[in-house]
Amino acid sequence: MLRQSTPADVIEYPNAYVYIVDMPGLKKDQMKVHMEYNTLVVSGERKSEREKEKEVKEGIKYIRMERRLEKYLKKFVLPENVNPEKISAVYQDGVLTVTVEKKPRPEPKKLRSIEVQVA
């Protein structure tokens, strides 16, 4: 069983960071997105070596087997200005997209004018 890296893009938008990970061939229950302290962990596992072995026993012949990556694992340390409660994840066409919202910026301190008293 291989645990290998898969390519990812990280994009900064004005209000969020977006983590895009190639993870082809997964079903919903085969992938997991969770937080470990300040680190976003994305993982997934597809058809195992054992399942393939079972197929071979049933008379199915693997002529070429390059898709050996069965376990995906990707970790991203999140920047400080994100809200770890506001994370959403979407899987489409073998690509997992995780969006982490930024914390709203603190209100800029208003300039306060002090009226000058003329004596």
Added chain:
Amino acid sequence: MLRQSTPADVIEYPNAYVYIVDMPGLKKDQMKVHMEYNTLVVSGERKSEREKEKEVKEGIKYIRMERRLEKYLKKFVLPENVNPEKISAVYQDGVLTVTVEKKPRPEPKKLRSIEVQVA
């Protein structure tokens, strides 16, 4: 623009050969399956460098960019015992599966007994 190889499995079933190719992140109109003589050609192209450049201009910042594979291309020389008219392709979860049926086996020649005449 990169044109790189993507992993594939080739499996032989009793009645067909199956070609499984990881091609995450494609829409239907971004992929193509065709025959060049006896070769099955599978190709696809996803978001181009140009589109990404446009995004960058619009204030979107690429912090990490590992998903540089934008063009997929995979070629398979088909065995002689297939029927190139019977090819079907399905794309699901970023994985393209092409099934090529085998030609039906010729009917085994029936043994013909010649009756021995006893003189």
